[in-house]
Amino acid sequence: MTHTYSVTLHRRRxxxxxxxxxxxxxWLRETTLAANPVATPPDAFVLLSTLLTGFPDVYPxxxxxxxxxxxxxxxxxxQAVARLIPIGLQASDDSTLxxxxxxxxxxxxxxxLVAAWYTGTVGSGTHTEVVAYAxxxxxxxxxxGLAPPTYALGGPAWWIAxxxxxxxxxxxxxxxxxxxxxxxxxxxx
Amino acid sequence: MSVxxxxxxxxDADLVxxxxxxxxxxxxxxxAGAQRSVLxxxxxxxxxxxxxxxxxxxLNFHQRVSSDYQSLYxxxxxxxxxxxxxxxxxxxxxxxxxxxxxxxxxxxVGGTTWHWAASCWRHLPVDxxxxxxxxxxRDWPISYSDLxxxxxxxxxxxxxxxxxxxxxxxxxxxxxxYPMDMIPWAHGDTRVAQIVNPHGYRxxxxxxxxxxxxxxNRPACCGNNNCQPICPIGAMYNAIHTVQAAEAKGVTVxxxxxxxxxxxxxxNRVTAVRxxxxxRQPHRATGRAFVIACNALETPRxxxxxxxxxxPGGIANRSDQVGRNLMDHSGFxxxxxxxxPLWLGRGPAQSSCLVGARDGAFRSEYSANKIILNNIxxxxxxxxxxxxxxxxxxxxxxxxxxxxxxGVDLSISLEPLxxxxxxxxxxxxxxxxxxxxxPDINYELDDYVHRGYDAAAQQLRHIGxxxxxxxFEVTTSLNANNHMMGSTIMGSDPKDSVVDGNCRAHDHPxxxxxxxxxxxSASVVNSTLTMAALGLKCADSVQQALEHA
Numbered sequence: 001m002t003h004t005y006s007v008t009l010h011r012r013r014x015x016x017x018x019x020x021x022x023x024x025x026x027w028l029r030e031t032t033l034a035a036n037p038v039a040t041p042p043d044a045f046v047l048l049s050t051l052l053t054g055f056p057d058v059y060p061x062x063x064x065x066x067x068x069x070x071x072x073x074x075x076x077x078x079q080a081v082a083r084l085i086p087i088g089l090q091a092s093d094d095s096t097l098x099x100x101x102x103x104x105x106x107x108x109x110x111x112x113l114v115a116a117w118y119t120g121t122v123g124s125g126t127h128t129e130v131v132a133y134a135x136x137x138x139x140x141x142x143x144x145g146l147a148p149p150t151y152a153l154g155g156p157a158w159w160i161a162x163x164x165x166x167x168x169x170x171x172x173x174x175x176x177x178x179x180x181x182x183x184x185x186x187x188x189x
Numbered sequence: 190m191s192v193x194x195x196x197x198x199x200x201d202a203d204l205v206x207x208x209x210x211x212x213x214x215x216x217x218x219x220x221a222g223a224q225r226s227v228l229x230x231x232x233x234x235x236x237x238x239x240x241x242x243x244x245x246x247x248l249n250f251h252q253r254v255s256s257d258y259q260s261l262y263x264x265x266x267x268x269x270x271x272x273x274x275x276x277x278x279x280x281x282x283x284x285x286x287x288x289x290x291x292x293x294x295x296x297x298v299g300g301t302t303w304h305w306a307a308s309c310w311r312h313l314p315v316d317x318x319x320x321x322x323x324x325x326x327r328d329w330p331i332s333y334s335d336l337x338x339x340x341x342x343x344x345x346x347x348x349x350x351x352x353x354x355x356x357x358x359x360x361x362x363x364x365x366x367y368p369m370d371m372i373p374w375a376h377g378d379t380r381v382a383q384i385v386n387p388h389g390y391r392x393x394x395x396x397x398x399x400x401x402x403x404x405x406n407r408p409a410c411c412g413n414n415n416c417q418p419i420c421p422i423g424a425m426y427n428a429i430h431t432v433q434a435a436e437a438k439g440v441t442v443x444x445x446x447x448x449x450x451x452x453x454x455x456x457n458r459v460t461a462v463r464x465x466x467x468x469r470q471p472h473r474a475t476g477r478a479f480v481i482a483c484n485a486l487e488t489p490r491x492x493x494x495x496x497x498x499x500x501p502g503g504i505a506n507r508s509d510q511v512g513r514n515l516m517d518h519s520g521f522x523x524x525x526x527x528x529x530p531l532w533l534g535r536g537p538a539q540s541s542c543l544v545g546a547r548d549g550a551f552r553s554e555y556s557a558n559k560i561i562l563n564n565i566x567x568x569x570x571x572x573x574x575x576x577x578x579x580x581x582x583x584x585x586x587x588x589x590x591x592x593x594x595x596g597v598d599l600s601i602s603l604e605p606l607x608x609x610x611x612x613x614x615x616x617x618x619x620x621x622x623x624x625x626x627x628p629d630i631n632y633e634l635d636d637y638v639h640r641g642y643d644a645a646a647q648q649l650r651h652i653g654x655x656x657x658x659x660x661f662e663v664t665t666s667l668n669a670n671n672h673m674m675g676s677t678i679m680g681s682d683p684k685d686s687v688v689d690g691n692c693r694a695h696d697h698p699x700x701x702x703x704x705x706x707x708x709x710s711a712s713v714v715n716s717t718l719t720m721a722a723l724g725l726k727c728a729d730s731v732q733q734a735l736e737h738a
Binding site: 044050051052053054055093095096097098110111114115118119120121123125126128129130131134136137138139141142145146147148149150151152153155157158159160162163166167168169170171172173175 | 246247249250374376402409413414415421528533535536565566570571576579582583586589591592593595690
């Protein structure tokens with residue numbers, strides 16, 4: 001998985017600075033009035049995605065596929081995401097972005113965008129489009145110790161090596177309880 | 190010896206095998222090696238592994254995280270297999286526990302071992318004597334020692350890696366070592382065993398149909414962690430390996446050939462089977478010996494739909510037991526987050542299992558259990574859970590990582606007892622693509638299983654405590670495990686059983702019905718190795734019968 005292009009968070013303001021004010025105003029007006037995601041400057045969409053996902057180097061080609069799938073599969077979400085972009089340009093981090101997004105009624109759209117990046121699937125139920133498998137961001141959270149299933153981290157018996165350091169705090173303790181999940185379908189052994 | 194093919198598409202062979210799964214393929218290969226002409230008729234299509242892998246990667250996240258192991262496999266429109274995403278309604282389930290019997294099986298060349306986990310367990314010796322020892326269930330007409338040499342041959346045929354240290358074996362009664370020693374454990378298997386074994390849960394290595402070195406034209410396992418639903422590199426045994434070996438020995442395999450009728454003569458010997466080709470044209474295959482090895486649902490379905498004037502209740506069904514005594518290991522799951530990172534998902538999908546409650550005097554009262562430590566990557570479920578929390582940014586990244594590396598999924602199997610009312614019949618209203626009746630199944634579990642659930646749930650709560658579990662959950666309803674058994678049950682009395690100890694039909698001297706169907710007890714372990722061993726015992730029986738014919 002070699003990505004030749006990346007937009008890092010520290011570059012964000014630099015990119016913003018490169019967007020001429022008039023063009024920005026034009027683009028904001030277009031996206032707000034027409035809610036046409038195709039008119040969204042790619043960098044702005046990538047910037048929004050980096051803020052929301054926590055990955056400073058999301059894959060631009062995947063961003064294009066994802067944006068197109070949003071338009072095809074969930075056009076209402078696509079329009080809402082277009083409205084998120086100016087909010088993203090103003091936000092300093094994902095928390096403030098989400099706070100503003102929720103106030104604007106765009107919180108669900110923001111989470112849908114995050115879910116698409118992390119799962120590689122746009123949409124839900126039977127109406128979905130898969131835009132990524134191995135490049136889905138969920139796999140990058142543990143890429144130092146687990147490959148996406150069907151891939152491998154080495155040759156035969158690579159797995160006997162010690163796993164990498166956890167790098168995160170352990171789960172928060174809570175009282176043990178018995179859940180009431182329904183049975184699974186499938187999962188043969 | 191070659192199969193004779195006629196201009197009209199009909200065929201003649203010494204042995205006609207219906208079904209190209211592990212059982213049918215092993216029998217075909219053996220008989221071809223004994224210079225017999227062998228024809229395999231397979232209802233489903235041939236599969237291309239690379240395409241199936243791509244199909245899996247292109248399933249949506251919801252299907253993958255819900256373990257949809259069916260949709261990636263292409264089906265013939267004339268030979269439906271069950272689908273759940275969305276449900277295709279091929280099998281109608283009724284009865285109190287019908288919902289626990291959603292079986293996922295593949296109708297294609299190579300059969301359901303395309304998406305198994307390659308766990309190659311033996312029954313315990315006592316599993317063959319449930320009635321005699323514990324006063325429940327049924328006894329087999331053969332003993333463990335009768336089947337033991339065939340277990341060895343099946344392990345050899347499937348290239349099993351298993352523990353050669355007797356302290357780690359279940360059972361320990363073996364005449365030969367495993368072909369290869371156990372698959373080495375990852376950190377998660379090792380830590381779980383260290384934590385639970387002092388408390389009697391007995392975590393042991395799962396014998397597996399894969400190896401960490403090349404074996405018999407298979408590559409070494411590289412821990413791609415996708416045994417289910419498709420090993421991307423063919424390191425895991427599946428019956429396509431045996432099908433290919435059989436074809437190299439001269440076996441003819443006809444895919445997309447759906448058998449629908451069975452002809453018998455005045456002595457009730459089978460003379461031919463009839464099949465439809467992919468263009469819905471009927472054909473006939475004559476032979477001297479016939480093996481029906483579809484699986485424990487499709488075999489009784491065929492026997493019932495093939496009823497003829499001489500066998501009005503169905504082929505091999507004078508006992509009225511065809512389709513009855515259906516069993517599957519009733520399953521449920523326990524999930525939690527352990528206080529220490531276990532990093533499950535490194536290596537093959539299943540490598541260790543808790544067998545401490547596999548046997549004991551309690552089996553006169555309630556079901557045994559086994560607890561598999563699923564080693565399937567937890568990234569998918571962890572992501573699903575973390576997204577539900579509404580997290581974004583680095584908090585989301587960290588939460589997915591935390592839930593993945595601390596997450597545990599235990600898959601528990603319980604043992605049902607054979608009961609005649611658990612039964613497959615033919616639908617009077619639903620038809621498949623060829624107009625053949627679809628299967629209806631009535632399934633109800635008795636208190637033997639429910640008490641076994643309660644006992645296992647108590648053990649699981651203790652195990653959760655050992656790991657300082659967070660978000661400890663146990664599923665409260667039961668799920669299928671795709672280990673269908675019992676529906677052509679084996680016995681010594683033709684009045685209450687379908688086949689004898691060689692899987693030969695009591696009613697037809699040249700018809701064998703091997704596989705899961707003959708198994709009179711389920712044990713709690715995956716059924717495939719026992720099915721394969723029964724298949725090889727059946728192969729010897731077929732071979733002897735042909736020699737004496």
